[in-house]
Amino acid sequence: MGSYPSEFNPVTKSLDSKEVEHLNPEDFRAKAHQVVDFIADFYKNIENYPASSQVQPGYLRTRMPQTAPDKPESLDAILKDVENDIIPGITQWVHPNFYGYFPASISSAAFLGEMLCACFNANGFSWVASPALTELEMVVMDWFAVMLRLPKCFMFSGTGGGVVQATTSEAVLVTILGARDRVLSKIGHEHAGKLVVYGSDQAHSMYNKQCKIAGIHPQNIRSIPARLEDEFALSPDTLRKFIEADVEAGLIPLFLCLTVGTTSTTAVDNINDLADLANKYNIWVHVDAAYGGNACICPEYRHFLDGIEKVDSLSLSPHKWLLCYAELCCLYVKNPSCVTNSLRTNPEYLRYKYSETDSVVSYKDWQVGTSRRFSPLRLYFVLRSYGVESLQSHIRSHIQYAITFERLVKSDGRFELVVPRRFSLVCFRLKQLNGYDASYTELLNRKLLEQVNSTGHALLTHSVVGGIYLLRFVVGSTLTEERHVIKTWEVVKELTNAILTEV
Structure with a gap:
């Protein structure tokens, strides 16, 4: 029979020295404050990051070790690598100049709700498993x-x-x-x-x-x-x-x-x-x-x-x-x-x-899986922290910013709206040039989209409907203000000037 290493305690089945504390309240408090500071600084400086990631495929594998560490690493070291290696490869959905897809909006209220969701780690697949959930x-x-x-x-x-x-x-x-x-x-x-x-x-x-x-x-x-x-x-x-x-x-x-x-x-x-x-x-x-x-x-x-x-x-x-x-x-x-x-x-x-009564809901029977997180806490915190009127104002402000962009598009005769604006999405494109066919028009619009996103200033996306290639500009990021919309239009115009000069 083999012998244990001298530092190994067969009773606790752990290393006596440098034992890892899974959730010591004071250690957690200190590290959580450090992570919250990291997050707050990230949001504070979000405009210093490109809206669309500028990395190439496979970039992260060249920066990361091939195996996980054998020994614990400090939070300082981990956060440093997050800043230097991971963030550059993130398309910044929280960026004020993110106008692609439909955004995943954010708020301090929902963040706090998510923190409590993680804190309780409740699994509400049935009423008895977590009645409050x-x-x-x-x-x-x-x-x-x-x-x-x-x-x-x-x-x-x-x-x-x-x-x-x-x-x-x-x-x-x-x-x-x-x-x-x-x-x-x-x-x-x-x-x-x-x-x-x-x-x-x-x-x-x-x-x-x-x-x-x-x-x-x-x-x-x-x-x-x-x-x-x-x-x-x-x-x-x-x-x-x-x-x-x-x-x-x-x-x-x-x-x-x-x-x-x-x-x-x-x-x-x-x-x-x-x-x-x-x-x-x-x-x-x-x-x-x-x-x-x-x-x-x-x-x-x-x-x-x-x-x-x-x-x-x-x-x-x-x-x-x-x-x-x-x-x-x-x-x-x-x-x-x-x-x-x-x-x-x-x-x-x-x-x-x-479990057999009709008056009790078992949410496991409302979904494909069984396990359930306490996700409703996010919506609960948002509804209570904002109130209905503030949420309505939030929606209306984004729609107004989209109207601003729509007016700017209409003011430039080189562009056209493909469909009427609804909500906060503007679908637009460069018009077909005299003497050029539809395929060339699509090529110019593709080039414009690629160049806008390659600047890192903003991220737009595209679609094709009814055979028409169009650019999508949707306002939905929590941090977007009217100044961001106007500046993005200026970027679009400058790049358009350069593209059409080459035609």
Whole structure:
């Protein structure tokens, strides 16, 4: 039998010298203060970093050791490497000149909520596993529903309910599963291959992905073309033709995904008319309002949710525009039992006094996985720290900044708006030059986008809709002010001058 090293204690199974303290309160206090100072300085100096990372693929592997350290390293050394090696490779989503995708907004309030989430490390998969986690989530989801003026059929205080998912992808998946099993329980699982789902070709790419995960045959996923003359919203007449053709072919219409604020152009599908059509065929209607739905807390934008009482489910993401940090999506379901019947698990080791009662929510049955973080704390802190009126002002200020950029684009005859602005996204491009074809125009716009992002000053993104290549400028970063928008336009103009000089 081998002998232990002299410094090893076989009883504690640890090194007697330099023993690591996992969570000594005073040691944690000192190091946490150091990390908070690091974070505060990062935000304070955020404009000194490029908005878009300027590194090349593989850069970090050349800077990092090939193996983890054998001995503990100091926090000073770790933070130094974060500053020198990791931050340069981060696309700064919190930068005031980040205008790409849809931003993941931030706030001190949400940060504090996330700190407590990590502190408690609660796992609220069932009520008994963490009663406060379950009940706070139910309360906050109803608070948010009231802000959105949702009907009682989506609230726990009514006949429905809501749940925090990490992303819209998960929200869409669980609703498709609920819709699928609701239908198959009546007609038999042998007919699963006949199920058909519908959505605009402007719906988020995650929609097709979740349909496939749910077992929908790829040939039965209808991606319905949206047209420029409809401002890329889904046409009820076009949808009707698809549904009628499928019914005639003996297929079974199952699910319709509508969008309030598509990724490419923030197109808004007409919920009222499309839901009326879908309801005639008993189709589950889900509304993906991940971005645009947040604006609906403002009365002047609430009309985008008109007809919401006719749909089965709605999801929106406060992490995109309501200051909550990433991975916080709110899903509302009119008939929660459709989802929970599909996803329920009840092993003996999770059964307890209240598990069989209808009055107790087990959120494990509202999601794909089992474990649940205390994520609602972020939304809870934001709603209490800001109040509804301040959150409305936040949305309105971003929309006003987008209007400023829109006016600047209109003032320059070399540019055009591709679609009318909605919310805080401006879709624009260089116009087609006389004597040059559309492909050359696309080349110039690609070059402009590449050069804007390569400056590090700002980050914009692009899309292609209806065969049109366009640039996307969306205001959503918490730290953005009007001066940032104006300066970014000046950068765009300067680079445009240089590009067109070479033509």
